[in-house]
Amino acid sequence: MPYQTDEANLLIVDDLPENLLALGALLQAPGIRVHQAESAEQALELLLQHEFALAILDVQMPGMDGFQLAELMRGTERTKHIPIVFVSAAGRELNYAFKGYESGAVDFLHKPLDAHAVRSKASVFVDLYRNRKRMARQLEALEKSRREQEVLLDELRSTQAELENAVRMRDDFMSIVSHELKTPLNTLILEVQLRKLQLARGNFAAFSEDRLRNMVEKDERQVQSLIRLIDDMLDVSRIRTGKLSIRPSRIDLAELVAHVLESFAAQMEGRGCTLQLQQAESVVGVWDAFRIEQVVANLLTNAMRYGAGNPVQVSVGPCAEGAQIEVRDHGIGIKPESLARIFCQFERAEGSESSAGLGLGLFIAEQIVKAHGGRIQVESEEGQGALFRVLLPLNP
Structure with missing residues (x-):
């Protein structure tokens, strides 16, 4: 998948339309959208609507000047991290640069502007903005991956606990089944061995009608016990597979x-x-x-x-x-x-x-x-x- 470049918004503020036009043309480039404002009030409206990689502010404007606008930006959570570059036509002796840095500017340019310098500085801040967005996406992806791993880990722990419980239930089941099935089987085996012994000795008196009836009743009880145990196991199997039949x-x-x-x-x-x-x-x-x-x-x-x-x-x-x-x-x-x-x-x-x-x-x-x-x-x-x-x- 090709890498998608983040579109970067640039804000330029100047009370002279010709300056805005010239600076806008200078900054225009693929992946860059230039927003223009002729006053601090217009700039504030744009700042509420868009996320900016850089703001270039003219110092000397009627009403609210560039320094005041910068102070407002620094005092607002949404805009306090936007890099600010001041532009002024005033002489260096007015010490505007020092005031600009005090207002939170990252750079100060004097008119007439050097086209190459303006493009270079804008390019640096656009690259920083894009890198910051890329890192934010990577951090978000890492955090999402961490959350997914935590969910998977919880599921694995739950599955492990279920498996351990299933193993315990299986062991308990086998222990119970072996014991319960042996009880009627041992009784039947003992009865059969006693009869074989009587037959081997030729003691047919042991098989009188009353004794035979008692033997058959005992055998039947043991067989019924075995059938009941097996039926219970079959019913559990049917319940687990959703095949328990109901015929109302x-x-x-x-x-x-x-x-x-x-x-x-x-x-x-x-x-x-x-x-x-x-x-x-x-x-x-x-x-x-x-x-x-x-x-x-x-x-x-x-x-x-x-x-x-x-x-x-x-x-x-x-x-x-x-x-x-x-x-x-x-x-x-x-x-x-x-x-x-x-x-x-x-x-x-x-x-x-x-x-x-x-x-x-x-x-x-x-x-x-x-x-x-x-x-x-x-x-x-x-x-x-x-x-x-x-x-x-x-x-x-």
């Missing part, structure tokens, strides 16, 4: 919740928890039945896991936002500093005797509720249990 249909929320509670009754009883459906008002809306069942199941699993064997109450019915489901436990509760992150991935409550699971249940529940246009609220105090409230619009 018209359903009664009270019937759906009652069905989920019925399927959880045996598990709750095994944990010593009493499951109570306190209130179930019919409320019909358009939701994905499978996904809402998943939400309720995750909340019940959470209540069973951290409820310390205490009763769990569930209610369902209409509300201002459409429909609501509440699940209340009386367990260990949630610390205040943990409330903000309980819906995060791999987040599990501290201080519970059983922290089984991947720590994905509440995260998945919240994402499903959000996909329906709803929200989940939680109220809890440490040691006082927790209340989870699901709010759903009737037609998401």
